[in-house]
Amino acid sequence: MYKTLMVLLFATFSALATAAQAGVTVRPMPSAALGKQVAADTEHWSKVIKTADIKAD
Helix, strand or coil: CHHHHHHHHHHHHHHHHHHHHCCCCCCCCCHHHHHHHHHHHHHHHHHHHHHCCCCCC
16 A cells, blocks of 8 residues: 555656646645636636637638
8 A cells, every 4th residue: 555655646746747847837626616717717718719709720
C-alpha cells in the first residue's frame, strides 16, 4: 500500500509541475463547485464567441 501511495503522490506532483510549466493553475474543488465553474465558463465564452462573431470552419 505504501508503494501505491507513493506512486500516486509522485504522479500528482509530476502532473502539477507539468501544469505549472504550461502556465496552468490547478484548483482542486468538489464536484458541485467544478460543475458551477464549467457552467459559468461556458456562459462567459459563449458570449465572447457570439460578440466576436467567431464561426467554426
